[in-house]
Amino acid sequence: MDYSTIKLKNGxxxxxxxxxxxxxxxxxxxxxxxxxxxxxxxxxIGTIAVTILGDIFPGVMTAFATNLILNLSSxxxxxxxxxxxxxxxxxxxxxxxxxxSSITVFLQYVASIGAICGVLGAVVQWFVxxxxxxxxxxxxxxxxxxxxxxxxxxxxxxxxxxxxxxxxAVASVLACLLIRAFPERYKTAIRxxxxxxxxxxxxxxxxxxxxxxxxxTSFRTRMIKVLFGISxxxxxxxxxxxxxxxxxxxxxxxxxxxxxxVKFAAEIIDIDKIDxxxxxxxxxxxxxxxxxxLYKIRSTASGVQYLYVYKVDENGCIYIFxxxxxxxTETYKPGHAKPFSKSFEPYHxxxxxxxxxxxxxxxxxxxxxxTINYPVKDEDGTTVCYVGADVSxxxxxxxxxDFILRVIVILAxxxxxxxxxxxxxxxxxNAYPICSLAKCVDKFAEDxxxxxxxxxxxxxxxxxxxxxxxxxxKLYHVISKMTLNQAEQIRYLRKLSDSTAKMQEGLIITMANxxxxxxxxxxxxIQKTAAYVRIIAEGLKRKGYYSEKITPKFISDVIRSAPLxxxxxxxxxxxxxxxxxxxxxxxxxxMKTHTTAGKKIIxxxxxxxxxxxxxxxxxxxxxxxxxxxxxxxxxxxxxGEVIPLSARIMAVADVFDALASPRVYKPAFSMDKAxxxxxxxSGTQFDPKCVEVFMExxxxxxxxxxxxxxxx
Numbered sequence: 001m002d003y004s005t006i007k008l009k010n011g012x013x014x015x016x017x018x019x020x021x022x023x024x025x026x027x028x029x030x031x032x033x034x035x036x037x038x039x040x041x042x043x044x045i046g047t048i049a050v051t052i053l054g055d056i057f058p059g060v061m062t063a064f065a066t067n068l069i070l071n072l073s074s075x076x077x078x079x080x081x082x083x084x085x086x087x088x089x090x091x092x093x094x095x096x097x098x099x100x101s102s103i104t105v106f107l108q109y110v111a112s113i114g115a116i117c118g119v120l121g122a123v124v125q126w127f128v129x130x131x132x133x134x135x136x137x138x139x140x141x142x143x144x145x146x147x148x149x150x151x152x153x154x155x156x157x158x159x160x161x162x163x164x165x166x167x168x169a170v171a172s173v174l175a176c177l178l179i180r181a182f183p184e185r186y187k188t189a190i191r192x193x194x195x196x197x198x199x200x201x202x203x204x205x206x207x208x209x210x211x212x213x214x215x216x217t218s219f220r221t222r223m224i225k226v227l228f229g230i231s232x233x234x235x236x237x238x239x240x241x242x243x244x245x246x247x248x249x250x251x252x253x254x255x256x257x258x259x260x261x262v263k264f265a266a267e268i269i270d271i272d273k274i275d276x277x278x279x280x281x282x283x284x285x286x287x288x289x290x291x292x293x294l295y296k297i298r299s300t301a302s303g304v305q306y307l308y309v310y311k312v313d314e315n316g317c318i319y320i321f322x323x324x325x326x327x328x329t330e331t332y333k334p335g336h337a338k339p340f341s342k343s344f345e346p347y348h349x350x351x352x353x354x355x356x357x358x359x360x361x362x363x364x365x366x367x368x369x370x371t372i373n374y375p376v377k378d379e380d381g382t383t384v385c386y387v388g389a390d391v392s393x394x395x396x397x398x399x400x401x402d403f404i405l406r407v408i409v410i411l412a413x414x415x416x417x418x419x420x421x422x423x424x425x426x427x428x429x430n431a432y433p434i435c436s437l438a439k440c441v442d443k444f445a446e447d448x449x450x451x452x453x454x455x456x457x458x459x460x461x462x463x464x465x466x467x468x469x470x471x472x473x474k475l476y477h478v479i480s481k482m483t484l485n486q487a488e489q490i491r492y493l494r495k496l497s498d499s500t501a502k503m504q505e506g507l508i509i510t511m512a513n514x515x516x517x518x519x520x521x522x523x524x525x526i527q528k529t530a531a532y533v534r535i536i537a538e539g540l541k542r543k544g545y546y547s548e549k550i551t552p553k554f555i556s557d558v559i560r561s562a563p564l565x566x567x568x569x570x571x572x573x574x575x576x577x578x579x580x581x582x583x584x585x586x587x588x589x590x591m592k593t594h595t596t597a598g599k600k601i602i603x604x605x606x607x608x609x610x611x612x613x614x615x616x617x618x619x620x621x622x623x624x625x626x627x628x629x630x631x632x633x634x635x636x637x638x639x640g641e642v643i644p645l646s647a648r649i650m651a652v653a654d655v656f657d658a659l660a661s662p663r664v665y666k667p668a669f670s671m672d673k674a675x676x677x678x679x680x681x682s683g684t685q686f687d688p689k690c691v692e693v694f695m696e697x698x699x700x701x702x703x704x705x706x707x708x709x710x711x712x
Contacts, residue, residue, distance in 0.1 A: 012193075014186060014189045014190055014193060015054055015058055015190055015193065015194065018050055018053060018054060018058060018186075018190055019050060019054075019058050019061050019062050019065070021046065021050075022045075022046025022047060022049060022050035022058075022059075022062040022066075023046060023062055023065045023066050023069065024046070025045050025046035025049075025178065026042075026043045026044065026045060026046040026047060026062065026066040026070075027043075027066060027069050027070060029042045029043070029045055029174075030042055030043035030066075030070060031070075031073065034074065039137050039140070039163050040163065040166065040167045040170065041164075041167050042167060042170060042171055042174075043066055043067075043070065043084065044063070044084055044087050044167075044168065044171045044175075045171045045174045045175050045178065046062050046066070046175075046178075047059055047062045047063045047066065047084060047087055047088050047091070048087065048088075048091050048171055048172055048175035049175035049176075049178045049179050050062045050088075051087075051088045051091040051092050051095075052091065052095055052175070052179060053179060053182070053187060053190045053191060054190045054191065054194065055092055055191075055194065055424070056088065056089065056092040056420050056423065056424050057420055057421055057424035057425075058190075059088030059089075059091060059092060060085050060088045060089065060416065060417055060420040060421075061417070062088065063081065063084035063085045063087060063088045064081055064084070064085055064413055064417050066084060067080060067081035067084055067413070068081070076129050078410055078413070079124050079128055079129055079406065079409045079410065080121060080124060081410070081413030082120075082409065082412040082413040082415075082416055083116075083117055083120045083121055083124070085413055085416045085417065085420070086116060086117070086120070086416075087113060087117065087168075088420075089416070089420065090112070090113055090116065091109075091113070094109055094112075094113075096202075106169075106172065109168075109172065110165055110168050110169045110172060111165060113168050114161060114162075114164040114165030114166075114167070114168045114169075115161055115164075115165070117164040117167075117168065118157065118160040118161030118162070118163075118164035118165070119157060119160075119161065121160055121164065122153070122156050122157040122160040122161075124409060125156070125160075126153055126156060127405065128402075128405050128406055128409050137156075137159055137160060137163055138156070140159050141155045141156040141158075141159040141160070142155070144158065144159060194428055195428065195432075196428055196429055196433060196466065196467055196468040196469075196473075197432065197433050197436060197464050197465055197466040197467065197468075198463055198464055198465045200432060200436065204436075205432075207439070208432070208435045208436065208439060211435070211439050211442070212435060218431075218435075219430065219431055219434060219435075220426060220427065220430075220431035220435075223422070223423075223426040223430065223431070224419075224422070224423055224426070227418070227419055227422035227423065227426070228419055231415050231418040231419050231422070232415065234418075235411045235412075235414065235415045235418075238411070239404075239407050239408065239411050242407065243403065243404060243407060246403070251370070251393065254302070254303040254370070254391045254393075255359055255370055255372065255391060257301050257302055257303055257304065257391075258301060258303070258304050258370070258372040258389040258390075258391045259372050259374070260301070261297050261298065261300075261301035261304050261307065261372075261389050262307075262372050262373070262374035262387040262388070262389045263374055264297050265293075265294055265297050265307065265309070265374075265387045265389075266374055266375075266376045266387050268290060268293050268294070268297075269290065269309060269376050269385070269387070270286060270290065271376060271377075271378050271384045271385070273286060273287075274311065274320060274384050274385055277320050277321075277334050278311065278318055278320055278334055278335045279335065280334075281333060281334035281335060282334070287334075290321070291321055291323070294307055294309075294321055294323055295323055298323060298389075301389070303391050303392065304389050304390070304391055305325055305326075305369070305390055305391065305392040306323065306325055306329070306369075306388075306389065306390035307321075307323045307387075307388070307389050307390075308320075308321055308322040308323065308332075308387075308388050308389075309321040309322075309376075309385055309386070309387050309388070310385060310386055310388060311384070311385045311386070312348075312351040312352055312354075312385075312386065313337075313352075314352070315337060315339060316337060316338050316339035316340045317337070317338055317340060317386075318335060318336070318337045318338075319332040319333070319334060319335070319336045319337075319338065320334055320385060321334070322336075341362070343360050343361075343362040343371075344360065347360070351373070351386065354375055354377070354382060354383025355375070355383075356373075356374070356375055357373055359371065359372050360373070361393075368392070368393045369390045369391055369392045369393055370390070370391045370393065371388060371389070371390050371391075372388065372389045372391070373386050373387070373388050374386060374387045374388075429468050429470070429472065430468075430472060433464075433466045433468055433472050433473075433476065434472060436464050436466070437461075437464065437466065437472075437475070437476055437479060440457065440460055440461045440464065441461075441479060441483075443457055443460075444457045444461070444483055449490055451487075451490065451491055451494060454486075454487040454490060454491075455487060457483070457487075458480075458483050458484050458487050461479070461480055461483055462480055462484075464476065524708040525566075525657060525661070526562070526563040526566075527708065528653075528657045528661075528704055528705070528708050529562055529563075529565065529650065529653045529654055529657050530559055530562040530563055531704045532652070532653035532656060532657065532694070532701065532704065533558055533559055533562045533649055533650060533653050534555070534559045535693075535694065535697045535700050535701065535704075536649045536652060536653065536690050536693055536694050536697075537550065537554070537555045537558055537559065537649060538555065539692075539693025539694065539696060539697055540649075540689060540690070540693055541555065542693070543689075543692075543693055545689045545693070546645060546689075549645055550645075554617070554645075554646075557616070557617040557618075557646075558617050558621070558646045558649060558650075560618075561615065561617045561618030561621055561646070562621065562650065562653070564598070564602060564618045564621070564622055565598070565618075565621040565622050565625050565650050565654065566594065566598065566622070567598045567601055567602065567622055568593070568594035568595055568596065568597035568598025568599070568600075568601060568622055569594045569597075569598075570597075570601075571593065571594065571597040572590065572591060572593070572594050572597075573590070576590050576591055577591075592626070592634050592635060593635075595622065595623050595624070595625070595626055595634065595635045596623065596635050598619075598622030598623060599619055599622055599623035601622075602615055602618050602619040602622055603619055606619065617644075617646040620644035620646045620647050621644075621646050621647050621650045623635070623647070624636070624638060624643055624644055624647035625647045625650040625651050625654055626651070627639075627643045627647060627648075627651070628651075628684070628685045628686075629643070629648070629683060629684060629685060629686055629687055629688075630683075630684045630685070633685075641687075643687075645687075648686070648687040648690055649687075649690055651685070651686055651687075651690075652678065652686050652687070652690045652691060652694055655677075655678065655681075655685070655686075656674055656675075656678050656694070656701075659673070659674035659677055659678070660674040660705055671701075671702060671705060675695070675698070678691060678694070678695075679691060679695065
């Protein structure tokens with residue numbers, strides 16, 4: 001199925017149906033295994049299959065939904081949601097780097113995921129749930145601990161790891177069979193339908209990873225940090241708020257129960273016998289009956305650990321009733337006086353005045369409790385004594401620790417769902433489109449302005465087909481349009497440049513022909529020397545000589561400039577230029593001025609038009625093609641590599657053509673003789689490397705000479 005077809009499919013519906021199918025497989029198989037009481041879970045078959053088919057988030061949702069549904073029939077399963085989500089995350093990570101193509105890879109996957117799930121599952125069962133999810137595993141762990149002397153927890157971890165490895169091996173095999181049962185078109189739609197651009201291959205994804213390695217912080221990393229931070233913050237805040245609300249409500253509930261208990265107790269106290277109770281204690285008629293009623297009140301008041309009645313004096317309190325507690329704490333007999341604890345000292349005067357005080361929360365080394373004090377008044381409204389009740393918060397603290405652990409484990413699952421969704425959407429809608437786009441633009445900038453390369457890069461960019469529906473898509477269309485316009489503009493400029501270059505070449509040839517037409521001996525000289533220059537320049541490049549200098553542009557420049565090497569002869573008088581005999585010393589000096597004249601003419605052209613990069617070599621060739629390697633040439637007596645390379649190339653081409661062609665003052669030498677002379681002058685008159693490559697191209701040299709010298 002091609003990408004255009006995938007794009008038209010409703011990929012979202014296919015992925016949702018795949019997740020539903022994965023959840024159904026997990027729930028049904030797990031339920032069946034549980035009914036058979038097998039030491040396996042098999043609740044990750046669909047998770048593994050959906051993750052391999054649809055990547056991270058569909059797999060995470062399959063895992064999370066599975067545990068929520070299983071929790072309805074098997075309470076406590078929700079605590080393992082984060083472990084099954086880890087299965088999805090690890091599966092996505094593992095199979096992006098490996099494929100189930102060998103038994104070694106399969107065993108590596110099973111061993112690693114089995115160990116992860118085994119350890120985490122044992123920790124949750126031991127410290128959070130405090131009960132085994134699978135009774136058969138617990139029996140085996142107990143047997144190992146008893147027979148081998150291992151700690152119970154260590155035995156449970158080892159057995160749990162082993163059976164988790166078996167479980168994940170079976171689940172992986174069944175997941176692969178499930179994947180194979182899927183029609184290929186659905187696999188493609190699930191795998192690629194999520195993309196908001198042309199789907200990237202594994203190689204292209206690796207190229208993106210390499211491309212962004214030099215980034216200090218990638219967009220994807222930054223977004224992951226933001227999502228992770230926000231999600232963690234929300235989970236912590238929500239968990240803390242939930243715990244605090246629960247604790248405050250529980251404390252308020254226990255305080256209310258205690259307040260009702262002391263009010264009820266105040267109703268049964270015979271205030272007329274308070275002093276008798278303090279003086280004579282249990283011997284007073286009605287004391288024991290009142291104490292029994294107080295015990296009944298305390299037993300019905302959930303959370304009230306201590307219940308007592310006391311009278312306040314200047315030194316503290318005097319106990320009237322003090323009920324025994326279940327923890328064996330010492331009780332005080334009637335009439336026992338005791339100073340107030342530090343927590344009561346701020347309220348001493350209010351108590352002496354018989355006023356009601358607010359609940360007092362007190363924490364000691366071994367106790368944490370809230371004390372409720374209720375005034376017992378006579379008919380005149382005078383406080384006779386107080387009823388006190390202590391509500392222990394120790395059991396609430398222990399319960400809250402367990403509650404917090406459970407909340408953390410449950411919220412970890414929600415947290416992982418949120419983060420995985422954020423990473424998934426960031427990759428699909430932002431990271432991959434932006435990186436693909438930036439990588440293409442970067443390549444566009446690095447590859448230069450060759451038209452073929454530009455056109456190919458434009459096609460590559462347009463093939464990305466980003467359709468995120470947001471600013472990224474708009475940016476993509478703007479950049480696509482910009483690069484297309486740039487390629488077309490450069491195409492237009494290149495055509496204009498080619499036209500200009502052709503016009504320049506035409507002018508050069510015209511100028512060279514004007515000079516050649518004045519020189520009766522130089523028939524086709526400019527054509528032949530240009531051809532020889534090309535042979536030598538390309539030979540130097542092929543041999544790797546002067547590699548820092550021999551570039552495609554240099555070769556083009558020297559070939560195009562070669563016809564101008566004798567342009568200075570336009571200033572030489574005809575009687576000297578076309579003299580049939582040998583020149584006199586004075587005439588030779590005049591003839592030598594064609595080099596300086598040529599240099600001056602081309603420099604004027606350079607100053608007139610923007611062609612220095614093109615005409616620079618023409619100037620060097622015109623000025624220095626009569627310089628010698630040994631420094632005995634003219635006009636400046638340059639030597640060796642001080643002579644411009646283009647002039648050294650032209651020197652070989654010019655002299656060879658002069659030797660092999662007829663002149664008014666001499667007949668043409670044979671090709672062999674001309675080559676012999678050139679070879680003899682290698683290292684004295686000529687650059688040895690230029691001579692070497694010229695000699696190696698004799699078939700081409702002979703073809704050129706045959707073309708223009710019919711006698712050869």
